[in-house]
Amino acid sequence: MSEYMSGLRAKVGHDLLFVSASGTYVFDAERRLLLIRHAEGGRWTNPGGMVEPFETPADAAIRETWEETGLLVELTRFIGVFGGRDHHITYGSGDEMAYVAFAFEARVVGGSLVLDGKESLEARYVTREEAFLLDLSPQTRRALSVVFEEGDGTYFDAPTWAPPAV
Secondary structure (H helix, E strand, O other), rough: OOOHHHHHHHHHOOOOOEEEEEEEEEOOOOEEEEEEEEEOOOOOOOOEOOOOOOOOOHHHHHHHHHHHOOOOEEEEEEEEEEEEOOEEEEOOOOOOOEEEEEEEEEEEEOOOOOOOOEEEEEEEEEHHHHHHOOOHHHEEEEEEEHOOOOOOOOOOOOOOOOOOOO
């Protein structure tokens, strides 16, 4: 947990916080996707995490990938933005978070795949079919359905809000 988040938690306890997150979807030359098994809950997901104050989502995506995998990546495409009810989590500590997530496609340009053993327990490159057989959170499952689609479009959920009836 960052110093910023520790400071917030000291003030609000376990109450719900809304934050922004950013992550990468790293493909290899065979178009297999790098997924990591996260220590919190043991589910498979993409490298990523919270955007720190004054940090850009792009920098956060690169930093989080480095911290969790030891890989230096170059962002190659903005995939889209995800949020809503699926992006709510209560950690083992009791801390509750809701977030909006920025998703970037990336490729490895340096480093070596080394897991920190704290956040990331395991990593592997998987095909689309293999990915959907893994234990994925609802938000990861939804994002992967978009991530494996190649195209130039940027994803966002269709709006559902409407003004109240008059």
